[in-house]
Amino acid sequence: xIGDTPASSPAPLTAPMPVFAVEGxxxxxxxxxxxxxDGVDIAVPTGAIYGIxxxxxxxxxxxLRTLLGIVDPDAGERRLLGASQPLRMARQVGYLPEERGLxxxxxxxxxxxxxxxxxxxxxxxxxxxAKALLEDHGMGAAIAKPIRQLSKGMAQTxxxxxxxxxxxxxxxxxxxxSGLDAINQEKLEALIxxxxxxGVTILFSTHVIAHAERLCERVAIIAGGRxxxxxxxxxxxxxxxxxxxxxxxxxxxxxxRALPPDTMAQEGAWHFALPAxxxxxxxxxxxxxxxxxxxLSIERPGLHDAFVAIAGEAVAxxxxxxxxKEARA
Amino acid sequence: MRAxxxxxxxxxxxxxxxxxxxxxxxxxxxxxxxxxVIGFAFGGLGERxxxxxxxxxxxxxxxPAETAAMLRAQRGLTERMxxxxxxxxxxxxxxxxPRAQLADPDSQVVAIISGSLTRPVLTGxxxxxxxxxxxxxxxxxxxxxxxxxxxxPVERQEVAKSLGAQAQAQLLIGRAAQVVIFxxxxxxxxxxxxxxxxxxxxxxxxxxxxAVPIDAIFLGKLMAMLAMSLVGIAFWGGTALAxxxxxxxxxxxxxxxxVGWPIFLALALAYFTMAYTLLGSLFLGIGAQAATVREVxxxxxxxxMGQMLIFFFASYAVDHMGSPAExxxxxxxxxxxxxxxxxxxxxxxxxxxxxxxxxQAAFVALIIRVGVLLFRRHVMQSGGRWWKQLFRPATx
Numbered sequence: 001x002i003g004d005t006p007a008s009s010p011a012p013l014t015a016p017m018p019v020f021a022v023e024g025x026x027x028x029x030x031x032x033x034x035x036x037x038d039g040v041d042i043a044v045p046t047g048a049i050y051g052i053x054x055x056x057x058x059x060x061x062x063x064l065r066t067l068l069g070i071v072d073p074d075a076g077e078r079r080l081l082g083a084s085q086p087l088r089m090a091r092q093v094g095y096l097p098e099e100r101g102l103x104x105x106x107x108x109x110x111x112x113x114x115x116x117x118x119x120x121x122x123x124x125x126x127x128x129x130a131k132a133l134l135e136d137h138g139m140g141a142a143i144a145k146p147i148r149q150l151s152k153g154m155a156q157t158x159x160x161x162x163x164x165x166x167x168x169x170x171x172x173x174x175x176x177x178s179g180l181d182a183i184n185q186e187k188l189e190a191l192i193x194x195x196x197x198x199g200v201t202i203l204f205s206t207h208v209i210a211h212a213e214r215l216c217e218r219v220a221i222i223a224g225g226r227x228x229x230x231x232x233x234x235x236x237x238x239x240x241x242x243x244x245x246x247x248x249x250x251x252x253x254x255x256x257r258a259l260p261p262d263t264m265a266q267e268g269a270w271h272f273a274l275p276a277x278x279x280x281x282x283x284x285x286x287x288x289x290x291x292x293x294x295x296l297s298i299e300r301p302g303l304h305d306a307f308v309a310i311a312g313e314a315v316a317x318x319x320x321x322x323x324x325k326e327a328r329a
Numbered sequence: 330m331r332a333x334x335x336x337x338x339x340x341x342x343x344x345x346x347x348x349x350x351x352x353x354x355x356x357x358x359x360x361x362x363x364x365x366v367i368g369f370a371f372g373g374l375g376e377r378x379x380x381x382x383x384x385x386x387x388x389x390x391x392x393p394a395e396t397a398a399m400l401r402a403q404r405g406l407t408e409r410m411x412x413x414x415x416x417x418x419x420x421x422x423x424x425x426x427p428r429a430q431l432a433d434p435d436s437q438v439v440a441i442i443s444g445s446l447t448r449p450v451l452t453g454x455x456x457x458x459x460x461x462x463x464x465x466x467x468x469x470x471x472x473x474x475x476x477x478x479x480x481x482p483v484e485r486q487e488v489a490k491s492l493g494a495q496a497q498a499q500l501l502i503g504r505a506a507q508v509v510i511f512x513x514x515x516x517x518x519x520x521x522x523x524x525x526x527x528x529x530x531x532x533x534x535x536x537x538x539x540a541v542p543i544d545a546i547f548l549g550k551l552m553a554m555l556a557m558s559l560v561g562i563a564f565w566g567g568t569a570l571a572x573x574x575x576x577x578x579x580x581x582x583x584x585x586x587x588v589g590w591p592i593f594l595a596l597a598l599a600y601f602t603m604a605y606t607l608l609g610s611l612f613l614g615i616g617a618q619a620a621t622v623r624e625v626x627x628x629x630x631x632x633x634m635g636q637m638l639i640f641f642f643a644s645y646a647v648d649h650m651g652s653p654a655e656x657x658x659x660x661x662x663x664x665x666x667x668x669x670x671x672x673x674x675x676x677x678x679x680x681x682x683x684x685x686x687x688x689q690a691a692f693v694a695l696i697i698r699v700g701v702l703l704f705r706r707h708v709m710q711s712g713g714r715w716w717k718q719l720f721r722p723a724t725x
Contacts, residue, residue: 031710068539071711087542095539101532105347117339118540162536 018082021046021170021201022067027076029066036062037073038225044203044218049196051212052205053307054222060205061098063222064174067203068095081170089170091120094163098174098205100156104148108134108158111147115162126165133161137187153184160188164195171195173204177211189215213303221310229310233303240301240309241273246282249292258285274298333548336541340549341556344524348557358564361516365572384413387451387461388421388430388438395446395472396420402471409480415464427452446473496675498584503674504647506586506593507667510601511640515633517558518608522616522632523625524550529708530621538709543701547617551609551697558605586674588682596673596682603689604666608636610693611663614700618707643667650675659685662692 022044029037036059044050052060065071067078069086080086080093102111112133113126121129134143139154147155156179163171173192177185192202192215206212212219212233219236221229229236247269248255258281263272275282279298286293348354389396403418419438421430427441431452440453440461449469451458471478528534528546537546573580586593612632619625639661646658646668658668659681669685705711 065535070535070538071709087539090540093539095536097532097535097539099532099535101528101534101536103343103347103527103531103533105351106343114339114343115536115540118336118537120335123342 017046017169018079019046020044020079021048021081022050022203023079024063024067024073025077027063027066027073027078029062029071029073035225037066040076040222040225040227042067042220042227042230044201046201047196047199048218049192049202049216050204051216051219052203052222053207053209053212053219053303054205054311055207058207058222059225060207060222061174062225064172064203064205068093068172090118091166092169093119094166094168094171096160096163096171096173096176098178100159100179102147102155102159102162105146107144107146108139108150108154109143111158112162112165115159116165119166119168121166129165130161133165134158137161153180156180157184157187160191164191168200170201170203173202175206176204177206177208185211209302209304209307219303221307223311229306236303236306236310237301239306243299243301244270244272244274244279245295245297245299246270246272247294247296248286249294250289253289253291255282255285255289255291258282269295333542333545336545337548337552340537340541340546341552344550344553345556348553349560354557358561361561361565362568365569385416385439385457385461386419386437387416387465388427388436388441389418390421390423390427390430390441390443391445391449398446398472398475399442399468402468402475406468406471415468416461418468442469495584499587499674500647501674502584502586502593503671504644506597506670506674507640507644507647510597510604510670511636511643511667513558513562513601514604514608515636515640517554517561518605518612519629519633521551521554521609521612522619522628523622524554524613525617525704526619526622526625534708543704543709544697547610547613547697547701547704550613551606554609555602555605562601587677588673588679592679593673597670599682599686600666600670603686603693606693607663607666607689607696610696610700614696614703617700617704639664640667643671647671660688662689665689 020043022042024040024042027037027040027042028035038059040059040063042063052063054060062071066073067080067086069078069080077084078086081089083089086093103114106114109127109130112130113121113123116126116129117123131143134140137157139157142150142154142158147158150158160173160176163173171192176188176192180188189211192204196202202215204215216233218232219229220227221236229239259270260272260275263270265271279296283293283296285291389399391399400418400420403415407415421427421438421441423443427443427450430436430441431438439457440451442449442451442465444450446469449465451462451465453461525534525546528537534546537543583590588596615628615632616625619628642654642661643658643664644667646652646655646664649655650672655668655672658664659672665685666689669682673682
């Protein structure tokens, strides 16, 4: 049972931060007969960059919307910055939805200030910060331009600034890299890191594993509305054994008996998972047999390999296809 | 509660400035003045037309002395009854027969009186005979009694106040205020129907919904549109007053409503606000369920018909003060502002208005709440059974 917060007025900005910025227990959300979120438990530590990884339709957006209070869960409990009514913490939360939305006739700095004002930032201060944000990020020329005159990438950046203008303690980004070119993706990654350095908790969803791998300390892998893995990126990668890549001068000999049974030969090299007893017995066999070692590398598996192992090859393929389609677009 | 109002104000400020600072707002302000300009233009034309004599012309084919008596009687009666009261008369020859004269393409009369004053015969088409028969009879009677007919002088006794006239004037004031408030409401509140479509099509609703309670979104939108309407009303009212004063109108000469002009004007403003927010909150709730502008347009007709019914109900009540129908119109929230402003014209008591305003405000809050819960349920696909959450705090 998650404890309740009695008052209905916004929580004070000076309130101490809980251990977990976001918590959900046994969350269920169905739309008709479709179970979009199916008994999800999630806990995002305060100050972490936390990624929710999964293909389209896995339930990422519905989970975020449920945690933020846009939709109420059919079952389960949630807490956002310690409050069971997420809207009470609105002033301390910044949210960038998957489907971007801005008033087309609003000027860029007004749009940012308006989003800040919605979350309690005085309009004059919001305008000042909006102009500073745009100038600091090389968008000074766009300050007074209506949104409809901005490129898609610029409009997305404006919306992102609107998400952070009130200096929230928690930033929730739903597919933030979607629709951005490589340069803007890099800028966004830098911005996320900058916010994290300030102690802001970042929770974002993505279907691009590379972003999660580069940014996140912790990830949740979601598929079919269920969390398949929740932990550090390192723990996800540790689920797979390191991969050994061995190239020898000799192609045959008694030393081959020391290779593990799942060894595959690819492009003139031997590939196999690091055995539980280590690489030493094989090395000894190679030396004794004078097989000659041309190269030997032990590689830790990437998050992608871990994802395949956790969510399954079909889900991983779906995500690769989605990422490919997006890149082509 | 304070947070709710603060959030509503942020939404209202955005919507208000977006509308008022747009170029189309000038058209919005000038639009209602167009009928007035056209009215003036056509009014002048109408006046010119009415100045030219459109009374039917009746030919008189009597003996010369009787014809002269008829013409004198017509002049005498017209002086007292007004120029438009009786048909014009024109001498016509005794021959040929009236039927033949009327068949002549050059004939300029619609009917002909022949025979004698004691037994006049009126010849013409049946519909002309129907409307002229009485007038001709009156003229012939006056012509016959020419020598004995004397108009009795009437002594004038002046009073400062006539309660009957005052009651009639107050009824008229109440009715006029009712019509003005109704038309302003129907013209202005309809715009609210499509108010949330922009947020839904631009996907802004999700940002708003995570930042503020949906109640605040609804309330803010209503406040913005009301403020915009009040700007319009101030502009149109100011223009109308300027025209009235420029035309030599004397505000002090107008009859006073029962509660007096200052209170009446304040109540008119309050009842417009209530009528607007009552219908506006209903429109907002209905419009919020619509996914597209087309759906909103489809909803327009049945809603307008509903408004008309309410107005007919309220205007029926004006003439039946104190009747069960009038009391029902005052209580039924949607007709209450219209019925109550008519009451303010005719009855001096102020306290019923305070009660009515509170009652109407409570209904506005209720309608907004139902609209919000239906919106959460059907558009945001969230929340359980809406009636179970009706009286919970609006914290999302």
